[in-house]
Amino acid sequence: MKLLGFIYGVIAYTLFMSWMVYMIGFLGYFPVPKSVDSVPTSSVGISIFINCLIVAIFAVQHTIMARPAFKQWITKYIPKALERSTFVLVTDIIIWVMIWQWQPIDGVIWDVQNAMVANILIAISILGWAVVCLSSFMINHFELLGLEQVWHYFKGTEPKKMTFQLRGFYKHLRHPLMFGFMMFFWVTPYMTLSHLCLAAIFTTYILIGVKFEERDLIKNHGDEYLKYKEAVPGLIPFAKGKKNG
Numbered sequence: 002m003k004l005l006g007f008i009y010g011v012i013a014y015t016l017f018m019s020w021m022v023y024m025i026g027f028l029g030y031f032p033v034p035k036s037v038d039s040v041p042t043s044s045v046g047i048s049i050f051i052n053c054l055i056v057a058i059f060a061v062q063h064t065i066m067a068r069p070a071f072k073q074w075i076t077k078y079i080p081k082a083l084e085r086s087t088f089v090l091v092t093d094i095i096i097w098v099m100i101w102q103w104q105p106i107d108g109v110i111w112d113v114q115n116a117m118v119a120n121i122l123i124a125i126s127i128l129g130w131a132v133v134c135l136s137s138f139m140i141n142h143f144e145l146l147g148l149e150q151v152w153h154y155f156k157g158t159e160p161k162k163m164t165f166q167l168r169g170f171y172k173h174l175r176h177p178l179m180f181g182f183m184m185f186f187w188v189t190p191y192m193t194l195s196h197l198c199l200a201a202i203f204t205t206y207i208l209i210g211v212k213f214e215e216r217d218l219i220k221n222h223g224d225e226y227l228k229y230k231e232a233v234p235g236l237i238p239f240a241k242g243k244k245n246g
């Protein structure tokens with residue numbers, strides 16, 4: 002059982018990293034079988050509807066499964082150590098379905114012709130992706146993705162409780178990971194309607210998701226988080242305090 006639990010966690014983690022890397026190609030920065038700008042097969046209306054539906058499923062899953070009440074409920078049926086990996090695995094399935102079922106939409110919003118400017122924009126976008134990865138390490142990458150929990154489960158030891166982190170990017174921004182995703186999605190030399198649709202619906206989710214996350218962080222860390230919120234901007238670096246998400 003312990004070995005199976007560990008394998009389950011490793012599969013969830015590997016699938017997670019696979020779509021994270023694929024996303025760089027999905028945005029068009031290296032060739033992949035299906036990208037955000039592949040050839041459209043449906044009308045604009047149907048495409049927008051299907052794309053919004055898939056991301057809405059992701060948003061609902063993420064919002065529900067990340068809440069303490071849901072975690073309490075599901076750990077009645079599965080070992081506590083597998084809860085995070087289950088969250089990660091369901092996310093993986095939804096994101097891979099999104100990539101597979103994404104409905105590209107024709108239409109170019111902007112297309113930067115200058116090669117140097119275009120390359121700088123691509124570099125900033127990929128830097129955003131790197132900010133996502135680095136931020137996860139500043140919290141605790143392996144715990145966020147469930148691997149630490151299944152490793153302790155396998156060894157029969159107790160994992161350390163996730164603590165509130167104020168290091169690295171988190172000293173300057175409350176949501177650097179989400180900020181990294183915004184850089185990744187929005188900064189591009191070639192913005193199509195399809196790419197815009199992806200960026201817009203994920204941004205909407207991020208803006209709603211961080212509200213729920215902060216509600217839980219305030220419940221768990223009380224005054225410490227409230228003071229942090231007062232002093233450190235949310236999603237916009239260098240902006241003043243809590244007004245920014």
Ligand SMILES: C[S@@+](CC[C@H](N)C(=O)[O-])C[C@H]1O[C@@H](n2cnc3c(N)ncnc32)[C@H](O)[C@@H]1O
Nearest residue numbers: 136140164165166167171175176177178179180
């Ligand atoms: C996907 S991470 C995103 C964190 C943050 N919203 C960001 O954008 O960088 C979500 C998890 O990080 C946790 N978290 C958020 N801020 C944290 C902090 N400063 N220290 C430790 N955990 C944090 C939340 O409780 C949640 O479980």
